[in-house]
Amino acid sequence: TAPPLTPDSRRLVTRSDGQELEIVSVGPESQGVYRCEAVNGAGRDSAEVRLTVVEAPSIDEANLVYDMRGRVDKPAVVECPVRGTPPIAITWKRNRMPLNESARIRIENNGQRVTILRSEVSDTAEYSCTAENRFGRISRSFNLMIMVPPTFVDASIGPYVLHRVVENSSLVLDCTATGIPAPNYLWTRNSGGIISSTLAAGAPAANPALIGSGHADNYTCAAHNAAARVSRYFKLVVITPPALVEGSGLVRVTVREHEFTRLRCTPDGSSRANVIWFKDDQPIPSTSEIYRLTDSDETLMIISPTRDESGAFQCQLINEAGSVSKTYQVIVQVAPRFPRDFIAGPETKSHRLNDAAELDCPAQGNPEPRITWIKNGIRLSVDDPRYQFLENGRRLRIRQVSLDDASTFSCEASNMAGEVTKTYDLQVVMRPSIRRGLELVRIVEGEDIRLRCDFKASPTPITVWKKDGRQVASDGRVQVRPETLIISRANDSDAGVYTCEVRNNIGSDMIRIEVVVQIKPRINARPYQIVQAKLNYQIELDCSVTGDPRPTIVWKKGTMPIEESANYRFNLERQRLLITNLEASHAGLYTCEATNPAGVAFAQFQLKIMVEPKIREVPSVVKQAFANQDVTLECQATGDPVPLITWQKNAPAEIPRNDPYYRTLDSGNLHIPYVR
Template sequence: MADHQRLVIDEAGENDAGRYSCVAENVPGRDEKDIVVSLLRPPKMRNDRLQVEVAQNEAQTLTCPIDDRSVQIQWFKDELPVRSNSRVQILNSGRTLHIMNADSSDSASYSCLAKNEAGDDTAYFDLLVLVKPEITGLHPRTIDSISNQTVPIHCRTTGIPPPSIEWYFSDKRIDPSEKYEIVENGTVLRIHNIQSDEAGRYSCVARNKIGEAQTDVFIEVTEAPTFIGAVNEIKIIEGTEKTIRCDVKGKPYPTVTWRKNGEPVGYGLISRGGENLIHIVKARVEDAGRYTCIAMNRGGERRHNMQVHVLVPPKIADGDRVLKAVEGNLLVLECPANGIPPPEITWLKNGNKLNVTGSSLSLPNLSVADDTKYTCEARNEAGSASADYVVDVLIKPRIRDVGTEIRVVEGEKARLECKADGNPPPTVQWLRGAVNEIKIIEGTEKTIRCDVKGKPYPTVTWRKNGEPVGYGLISRG
């Protein structure tokens, strides 16, 4: 402007601030006006984002970091203007934002905008409302399991920050192992091959920086039936008594039933104090068979088979104990022994064991040496029996040391001797002339002689009971 009516300050700085006077003069007089020049600066705040944490239901105040009271301040939440309400208040000419009873919805990015005629600046706050852990699901609270199975326990949680999870069994911390598997960020505990002694209280504990939560689950382990000291084979001697046991364990205690050869057993059953028995008073052969013990509970059904054998002591059937046979013939001794199991047979001759097996003893070509006592012994697991046999070897008569011709002086005494041996001892009969009676043992052979003489030699014929004989005739010399 002409005549210096304008003062221009380029790039005003702190030194340019102050009182300026404008003086106007002319001939008639003079006038003066003071002008105060103030330096306006744009607002300036820190550049870093402030991380702020507050616990749920607690109060939190955010302060805009500027001291200049001349600036205008406005608050934003996630870039939207903040307005005061019953829980959120803007105080101190907008310098502070006060949040009461903070909840998770208050977690956001907050900013305060400070501005004046010279410019503006913004400060940022990241507010995180911390929430104590809460276990929203532990399903189920009571678990029925079966021994040897894998049991999973689920523990769903909430919280800010997300809580860490630990598992406990009867207040003892569980660490991952082959037995315990912890997966899905700790929210699932798997118990492998669970056993009855692992039943009890399991705890899920969730923790973060402002608190913790705990919930318990109780596991009951159903132990499937198992047999204790089971045997596969039982032997009973006929006529004796025997108790067949079926000792089982399980949780809950199993119900026990019996079957014999697939059919229900209705006799001799005893159940007492966890013992399950079949009592056989006097065992019979019919009591033998396959006995099945069936144990059942919620964990399942188990079966155990026991083969019962009734042993019968040997018995040797009655029969002839004195056997007669002719010398030179074959004699077979039979020992009809029965028993369960079939007995083994031993033969003895005069108490001395013979190298013979089986129920028959053959004596070929009988001789005097075979004329003695034989013993059959039958043995099995149930006992023994024996029978004695007397062999009587029949020996046909033999006349020995007899001369065929004796000379005697007429008128003197003559003595004839007939020394005969045989079994049974032969009867000696003296005949003069023809033999009138002949005895033959059944089954043996005999020659009937008819010695004749005459000149010329006679013709000989034979008759039996008056009828001609047409067999066995021998004529010689």
């Protein structure tokens, strides 16, 4: 049930005691079904009225744009937001002529929007929309302008323009452009901000009267309208008389012989200029093998100066505005060097131990070089009594050559022009001498053999290892090194006499080392076995063993050592144990233990004493029984191992143990059921 209406509402007013309902300012929200009810003490009645609200076309003025702008080649939209009671018919006109859809023009959103997909200048016009239904009609007009971005009239110039102008001349910078609407212009320069802001009717050019060095700058002209902004950039280079960063005048330059040298002639950057170089007033050709010009001829490189390159070098800068020059007076110094008949490269010299030796360093140069002697990278001191420095260091005398002098000696001759080095590899000649060590080496099989042959000799000798007169070579187990022979996992074949011979061109030396490989004991028997022998007989336990040195054998019964006695005798150097007159007490665990310095081996024998079977006598060997009566015949025997008992009847043939009538019991007795 709908809620009751409030009579005092601002939009709802009841009249004639509620018999009439007035709706003030009817709108679409007033539509609906209205019901009135009449009630008294006798009852109730009601009636319904359906109210339909109709609306003439209207346009949403709040969101309406009457003057619109679009850009050429871009989409443009004209909106006519209509509302009202449908159906509503919307028609469009352009410049008062009907507007129809085409490939570029779309009428969308039930006619409320015109979309121009790609705008043209011809689309600039007055657009009008008319909305009509059966309750009314309304029209609106809109102005659309299609704008064209500015473009420069002289497109051949391009966006970046370079002008080179001599100082005190004049120049016009052209920035004329077209566009819709007509563009405005803005001139700026990097160093000075805005020059001028002109309207479309203003002059589109910058025109300095007389150009000075202060006009050199980057200028920007911006032509702009509501559609876009385009710019043209001008770089103005003002050519002024050249000047040198290094300044003009005369400069003295001292260089080393063969030292790469550069002479600079750098413009100060205020203007460009051509650079020309002279030596002793003669132009330097660009194809010279001695000189090389780089950096736009601003740098003259003297590749390898000699005394001939000493002289006056002049550079001259020339451009349209004038010239400037600079002179370098070059003096070439001579680095230290050796005479041509002297061996300048590395040299090897040999001297006998304890003799004197002399090393030469005849370096010459200008100024006089300073000579330093170095041994293995360490400078020699003039106070060292082992050395003499003769002829201002040009000769080094070693008073008495020692093994420590087998080194690299260098002399360094240097002055401000450079340095030169002479290197000597001094070899101290010495007959090989081997340090004596072990002459007998004992090793256990499986271990590694390491034999040392420490020696002193010069020059470096050749080392030869031999075994029993035959040379030893490296293989899988053997590593032959000058001072060490290593044999991995030694075995009995590695035993023998080894020699190490060290020899060089002065002499030789040799040592002899005997290697004994100790072999662990090995018993030629199973580690554990069970043996049997009869009571009162004898037995021999075999513990044949090999090993080097020969193993010592100890026999034990249980944990107690066995000594020779009436019942125990040892044979073959205790490798066999003979036990005689066997008794039951001789049974047990016997251990053979073989030991030498290389290791120990064991073998065990479990001796069991066998006792012959013996049948216990019974009181009577005659047995009587009644027919069909069970009878058991006794036969109990002793022995070790337990004897097997068999029965015979009236003949040598044995009674089978599985005989169905005669049953041999586990005790050895014979059971006969139902005697017949």
